[in-house]
Amino acid sequence: xxxxxxxxxxxxxxxxxxxxxxxxxxxxxxxxxxxxxxxxxxxxxxxxxxxxxxxxxxxxxxxxxxxxxxxxxxxxxxxxxxxxxxxxxxxxxxxxxxxxxxxxxxxxxxxxxxxxxxxxxxxxxxxxxxxxxxxxxxxxxxxxxxxxxxxxxxxxxxxxxxxxxxxxxxxxxxxxxxxxxxxxxxxxxxxxxxxxxxxxxxxxxx
Amino acid sequence: xxxxxxxxxxxxxxxxxxxxxxxxxxxxxxxxxxxxxxxxxxxxxxxxxxxxxxxxxxxxxxxxxxxxxxxxxxxxxxxxxxxxxxxxxxxxxxxxxxxxxxxxxxxxxxxxxxxxxxxxxxxxxxxxxxxxxxxxxxxxxxxxxxxxxxxxxxxxxxxxxxxxxxxxxxxxxxxxxxxxxxxxxxxxxxxxxxxxxxxxxxxxxx
DNA sequence: CCGAGTATCCCCCAATTTGGGTGGTTTTTT
DNA sequence: AAAAAACCACCCAAATTGGGGGATACTCGG
Numbered sequence: 001x002x003x004x005x006x007x008x009x010x011x012x013x014x015x016x017x018x019x020x021x022x023x024x025x026x027x028x029x030x031x032x033x034x035x036x037x038x039x040x041x042x043x044x045x046x047x048x049x050x051x052x053x054x055x056x057x058x059x060x061x062x063x064x065x066x067x068x069x070x071x072x073x074x075x076x077x078x079x080x081x082x083x084x085x086x087x088x089x090x091x092x093x094x095x096x097x098x099x100x101x102x103x104x105x106x107x108x109x110x111x112x113x114x115x116x117x118x119x120x121x122x123x124x125x126x127x128x129x130x131x132x133x134x135x136x137x138x139x140x141x142x143x144x145x146x147x148x149x150x151x152x153x154x155x156x157x158x159x160x161x162x163x164x165x166x167x168x169x170x171x172x173x174x175x176x177x178x179x180x181x182x183x184x185x186x187x188x189x190x191x192x193x194x195x196x197x198x199x200x201x202x203x204x205x206x
Numbered sequence: 207x208x209x210x211x212x213x214x215x216x217x218x219x220x221x222x223x224x225x226x227x228x229x230x231x232x233x234x235x236x237x238x239x240x241x242x243x244x245x246x247x248x249x250x251x252x253x254x255x256x257x258x259x260x261x262x263x264x265x266x267x268x269x270x271x272x273x274x275x276x277x278x279x280x281x282x283x284x285x286x287x288x289x290x291x292x293x294x295x296x297x298x299x300x301x302x303x304x305x306x307x308x309x310x311x312x313x314x315x316x317x318x319x320x321x322x323x324x325x326x327x328x329x330x331x332x333x334x335x336x337x338x339x340x341x342x343x344x345x346x347x348x349x350x351x352x353x354x355x356x357x358x359x360x361x362x363x364x365x366x367x368x369x370x371x372x373x374x375x376x377x378x379x380x381x382x383x384x385x386x387x388x389x390x391x392x393x394x395x396x397x398x399x400x401x402x403x404x405x406x407x408x409x410x411x412x
Numbered sequence: 413c414c415g416a417g418t419a420t421c422c423c424c425c426a427a428t429t430t431g432g433g434t435g436g437t438t439t440t441t442t
Numbered sequence: 443a444a445a446a447a448a449c450c451a452c453c454c455a456a457a458t459t460g461g462g463g464g465a466t467a468c469t470c471g472g
Contacts, residue, residue, distance in 0.1 A: 071348050092344065096345065100341060101341075118334060122335060123334030124337035125337070126337065127329075129329065131337070132329055132330045134340055135301055140302060142281055149419065157366065160364060160403035160404070162457080162458060163458070164458080172419085173420075175421055178459085178460080191460075192460075194371060197365055353447060353448085355449095356447095368429060369430075381449085382448070382450060384432095385448085386448080
């Protein structure tokens with residue numbers, strides 16, 4: 001059985017190098033290589049790839065938007081982003097768009113092959129820095145100015161709950177919740193829910 | 207220069223096997239190996255490790271809570287979780303607690319060495335399945351019942367904003383925002399903000 | 413043992429928000 | 443041309459929010 005691979009990359013040399021490299025593997029088959037998303041999207045359902053290698057910086061439609069559309073057309077296809085961009089916005093946009101892996105272009109040829117094998121094994125290949133970025137996005141500030149209770153309450157307000165609902169869930173009075181909010185607002189130097197949640201997210205308090 | 211490593215693992219055989227294995231590397235030094243978190247925490251500041259290998263299933267305090275405390279004491283120390291648990295709750299709890307990497311115990315010996323090297327290079331080593339779990343946590347439902355506008359508005363309410371604030375940010379009337387909410391509530395079959403946000407998170411709509 | 417910090421609860425009040433109903437128009441997409 | 447999406451308006455009652463007071467009790471470290 002051959003894994004069907006589609007490449008979307010506007011640099012002709014890279015495109016051809018990838019094609020040659022991947023076709024060396026008897027279990028890989030590069031079914032198409034496109035230099036833009038628009039053409040790829042027209043034919044991708046016909047191509048029926050298991051895996052797509054996607055550049056981000058493409059003429060007209062970029063690889064992030066392309067990823068969204070392809071995932072909509074072929075939800076089971078795994079898309080690996082291959083790009084020079086290492087900034088967190090691009091990374092998280094790509095993952096939110098549905099990318100399974102994210103490699104930076106400086107990686108050597110073996111890394112590309114490894115990444116595809118990794119995807120086939122059910123993994124999500126990422127460059128070192130990308131993996132760290134992703135993991136760090138889960139981590140909270142170790143030096144929060146808020147108490148445990150205040151953090152708990154702030155966390156619940158961020159779920160859209162009202163004072164009353166929070167009070168019920170914590171088995172305390174609504175007045176107590178209000179009181180905690182007064183303190184939260186003072187500590188975070190804000191005057192309403194929205195700003196408190198914004199600041200809490202910025203400072204990774206919740 | 208030697209990287210100082212602390213091991214926290216209650217199984218004596220594994221603990222000793224790790225110690226021997228890591229000490230084979232001239233640039234690694236296992237400074238201590240503990241069988242529980244409590245003792246580790248007492249001495250960890252003295253040990254001043256660059257890297258901690260942490261089990262999850264420990265007597266008394268578990269490895270997740272141990273990770274939180276150690277990260278509080280030594281924010282720069284990188285903690286690699288090594289466990290049999292692959293369920294998503296444990297994984298995300300560990301990452302939120304401040305773990306830098308997450309390996310499953312079936313991995314072979316080379317994988318452990320690789321993981322430490324990966325951490326030193328600034329990466330976040332993860333087993334295949336774990337990486338996929340983590341990446342999937344960013345991905346949205348490709349088949350949302352909501353329109354773009356409705357999704358945008360729901361997303362803003364989840365940031366704690368009021369109808370008025372949302373209206374201003376989108377340059378539309380407050381009445382229009384209300385109208386969209388009516389449709390959102392019908393589509394999601396809920397009757398208030400909190401339930402809408404809950405359902406949106408469950409179904410990965412935002 | 414004292415004081416700071418935390419957590420709990422209560423009252424007052426005014427402005428805002430919310431969710432439900434009704435009814436539309438205009439623009440975009442198919 | 444029909445359907446879907448986005449837009450706007452008015453009514454209303456209940457709930458929520460944020461600000462101000464003030465009170466009691468527990469815990470932890472110096």
